[in-house]
Amino acid sequence: MxxxxxxxxxxxxxxxxxxxxxxxxxxxxxxAEQNQAQNIFEYYYLKLSEKLGLELFQVLKTQNLANITHLGKLSTGVRLFSIGVIFVYLSLILTGLFCLWLFRGQVVGSLIGLMFLGFAFLATPKRQPPPYAGQTVLDATNLPMFYSLLQLCATALNTPQPDGVIFTPEFNASVSIYQKKRYLFIGLPLWSVLNTEEKLALLGHEIGHLAHNDPMQQRLPDFAMNILFRTGDAICPDNLAPHYEGNLFYEDKMIQSFAEILLIPFNWLLALIAHGFWGLGHLLLRWLWADSQRAEYRTDLNSLRLASLSACLTGFEKFTLEPEIHEIARQRIRKKQTEKPGSLFEETLTHWQNMPSSEHERRRRILEKEKHRVDSTHPTTAFRMEMLKFQAEYIQRQELPLIN
Structure with a gap:
């Protein structure tokens, strides 16, 4: 060696x-790739997790999380703060309409009314498309046996059953609620490399989300945070200092630069106001963060109710197979191996089974690294795996029929 x-x-x-x-x-x-924040919300969430994640894990690991009953209940402070944000937002709309009515026919008064409505428009959260947009939603008539399994899992976990299932090309799984209907998203690549128990563990975790509501998924604080973060994003200027693009003549450059220099104080003022909105959103997020992390840990316990501890842990380890399945797919495309498209996942699973013990150990150590996480809103994978080990003694496993 x-x-x-x-x-x-x-x-x-x-x-x-x-x-x-x-x-x-x-x-x-x-x-190594660190989790990258896609927006200011995820940036704040990652910072909170890095700062407070270990402390929360140390507090929770010796508790019986199955006995926590307050999850999903918003505190009075969070309710009042969220209601206050929404009240101010609605006040902008009403004030704008009132000014337009009161000063109708007057230019200055009408402009003031339009200004209030403009601020309200900037703060309005964007209407989100259905989470299943562009994808096929399969119901019980399409997948009768799979829905029977989902019903068994939901009954065992005392949770609602998903109303629709969507298979995706992602190496992940999730649940989403849209217009009071519950949708289960299963990444076919991930599902295909899991064994029977690991599939049950995955279903237990995802279906468990339908019972242990993340407080940040509740409409009141979610709407308030969207208002605050969207307003900050809308009013913060992209650049605070002069810049120009393209091929400009010298005189044009001078005029543009001079105009932008005059705008610097205004840009800084807008940036400060934007950071004020982001700061309020951060405050609300800080109040909800600990309960949100507890909900994630508690949802993991449902995996233990349907599968063994070892299956739950190896399921986490198989999340490291995503680069392999992409590489195998690229190799098959280059070699034009299209005669057996279904064997892609079998080849990936064989790749996993044939790995030497040293490679399995390397992947386990990667997962144990503190900053590895499935996405920005989950606790670190190392903490989740350790929490399962601590909580296993409190959880009674439910026996279910095997799946293929």
């Missing part, structure tokens, strides 16, 4: 897998 360049210990050196050091974790994850 070759020696590690860091600690000189022997490396795990397999020709088909990453070379790494088991002693000091050198080259453990050479292509």
């Amino acid at each position: 070759n020696p590690c360049p860091e600690c000189k210990a022997p490396l795990y050196d397999h020709p088909d897998y990453t070379q790494w050091c088991p002693a000091c974790d050198w080259n453990l994850q050479p292509d």
Whole structure:
């Protein structure tokens, strides 16, 4: 074996897998990617998780999370704050309409009314398309046996049953509620590489979300946060200092730069106001964060009710197969192996089963790294796996028929 360049210990050196050091974790994850925030909401959420995640985990790990009953109930402070934000938003609309009616025919008064309505328009949350837009929703008539399994799982977990199932090309799974109907999204690549128990663990987690409501998914705080973050996004200027684009003549550059210099104080004022709205959104998010994380941990317990602890943990480990399935798909496309399209997932599963023990150990260590998480709103994967180990003694498993 070759020696590690860091600690000189022997490396795990397999020709088909990453070379790494088991002693000091050198080259453990050479292509590591951190969770990237897609918007200001996710940015704040990740910062809270990095700052407070370990402390919350230490507090919760010795508790019986199955006995927590207050999840889903908003505190009085959160309710009042959210109602206050929505009241101010509605006041902008009413004030604008009142000014237009009171000062009808007067230019200045009408402009003031339009200004209030403009602010209200900027703060209005965008209407979201259905989560299943452009995808096929399968009901019980399409998947009778699968819906029978979902009904068994929902009954065992005492949760509502999904109203529709959507299979996606994603390497993930989720649930969504739209117009009081519940939809289960299952990534076919992920589903195809899981064994029977791991599939039950996945269903337990996703269906569990329908019972243990994340407080941030409730309409009142969700609407208030959307107002605050959307207003901040709308009024914050893209640039605070002068800039220009394109091929301009010298005189045009001077005029444009001079105009933008005059706008600098106004841009800074708008930026400060935008950060004020973001700060209020951050405050509301801070109040809800701990309960949201508890809801995620508690939802994980439903996996233990339907599957063994080892199946829950290996299910987490198989999330590391996403790069492999993409690479195998690219290789098949290059080789034009289209005669057996269904064998793509079988090939990925065979790839997993044939991995040497050193590669499985490397992937386990990657998952144990504190910053690895499924997405920005989940606790770190390491904390979720450890929490399952601590909570296993409190959970009684429900026996269900096997699935194919």
